[in-house]
Amino acid sequence: MEDKRGELKKIIMDTKTLPTLPGVINKLNALSNNDKASVQEMAKIVSSDQVLSARILRLANSPSYGFYRVSTISNAMILLGVNVVKSLALSSSIFAIMEKNSVGLWEHSLGVGVAANLLARKLELPECEEIATAALLHDIGKVLVSLKCSEAEQEVLKLVRDRQIYMIEAERDIIDTDHAEIGGWLSKSWFLPEKLSEPISFHHDVIKSDNHRIKTSVVHIADVLIKASGFGNSGDSFVPVIQKVAWDTLKLNEQILAELVAEIEDKLVEVKNFSLEMMGE
Amino acid sequence: MQQIPIMLAKAGMVLAKDVFRGGVPAGMPICGKDTVLTDALITRLDQMDVQTVYVDGHPVWEEGGQSIEEMLQALDKRFEKCREEPLNSMLYDIYKAHLTKSMGGEGGR
Numbered sequence A: 001m002e003d004k005r006g007e008l009k010k011i012i013m014d015t016k017t018l019p020t021l022p023g024v025i026n027k028l029n030a031l032s033n034n035d036k037a038s039v040q041e042m043a044k045i046v047s048s049d050q051v052l053s054a055r056i057l058r059l060a061n062s063p064s065y066g067f068y069r070v071s072t073i074s075n076a077m078i079l080l081g082v083n084v085v086k087s088l089a090l091s092s093s094i095f096a097i098m099e100k101n102s103v104g105l106w107e108h109s110l111g112v113g114v115a116a117n118l119l120a121r122k123l124e125l126p127e128c129e130e131i132a133t134a135a136l137l138h139d140i141g142k143v144l145v146s147l148k149c150s151e152a153e154q155e156v157l158k159l160v161r162d163r164q165i166y167m168i169e170a171e172r173d174i175i176d177t178d179h180a181e182i183g184g185w186l187s188k189s190w191f192l193p194e195k196l197s198e199p200i201s202f203h204h205d206v207i208k209s210d211n212h213r214i215k216t217s218v219v220h221i222a223d224v225l226i227k228a229s230g231f232g233n234s235g236d237s238f239v240p241v242i243q244k245v246a247w248d249t250l251k252l253n254e255q256i257l258a259e260l261v262a263e264i265e266d267k268l269v270e271v272k273n274f275s276l277e278m279m280g281e
Numbered sequence B: 001m002q003q004i005p006i007m008l009a010k011a012g013m014v015l016a017k018d019v020f021r022g023g024v025p026a027g028m029p030i031c032g033k034d035t036v037l038t039d040a041l042i043t044r045l046d047q048m049d050v051q052t053v054y055v056d057g058h059p060v061w062e063e064g065g066q067s068i069e070e071m072l073q074a075l076d077k078r079f080e081k082c083r084e085e086p087l088n089s090m091l092y093d094i095y096k097a098h099l100t101k102s103m104g105g106e107g108g109r
């Protein structure tokens, strides 16, 4: 069994065919380690990417950021903050990879991103944008399986249908690993920070998350909520069990959960339209 | 809450979100959440290039839209494997209440 997993890891991580992050992300990441990097410098890099620029301007002009009309990238970056722009750059490139692959999974990921963001804000957690980004990326391993081992993917989906089991169980059965672990491998090869890679690796097994358990818990709960809502298509048709450790870590209760569900469902009405709009672009 | 084209808006429906001139948030706000629509107001919104509005409840039946019974059935199916778990069962009840309210709410006549 160990062989199969090792072999698969080799296939999946073969750098010649691994999706790469666009140059703009690497440039932004390089800047982040340099405190002197000015907003102007970042704005210049971002402006070189038209799609990204358009998304940033749209976000900056969205109602949640007030009613100002923002028309330049550097003003947008001042308004949104450098971290939001970086998250957006990352998610925008992930979107490009996912879009070609599966609309259902993209919608699921977008929904989990929205839910995680709302939950993180509600609990007044630090680094809400990072949490939302981790949530957006949480199932990236599924994209990789689909890109690199489409036969195995078909077998997994068939097993899920035939035995009515959770996808992660079918994955472990057929490929001897799962999309969370694979997502973890990919995060390492992309040199993503641990606060993103841990939630990706452990969103189905929160107890294994040691250093960023709060973020991992948020992503886990958000994933459950979006599956409960039936929004998008993750490949799973059943709601997973809420992990007690995540619930306790976030000190959730019935009232918070009920308020959150109402907020998420309201937001998803908008997201649905946004997602359709993105598809049409 | 449901997003509907202004053509399908009817007097008596209640706005679930603020409305802006031209329908874009960067536009000037025209009227606020919780406003009860009148025929005159709908005509004015139309003239101001507002194409869609968000209203309370779920007053308009959409092509391919599900009835509340179908929605609850789908919900049951999704929770089939985890209803025994106390936390999941709590979440199920919350979703059931939410669906019932949002489909049958004030606008659901």
Ligand SMILES: [Fe+2]
Pocket (backbone or CB within 6 Å): A138, A139, A179, A180, A203, A204, A223
């Ligand atoms: Fe997952």
Ligand SMILES: [Fe+2]
Pocket (backbone or CB within 6 Å): A108, A112, A138, A139, A223, A234
């Ligand atoms: Fe997921």
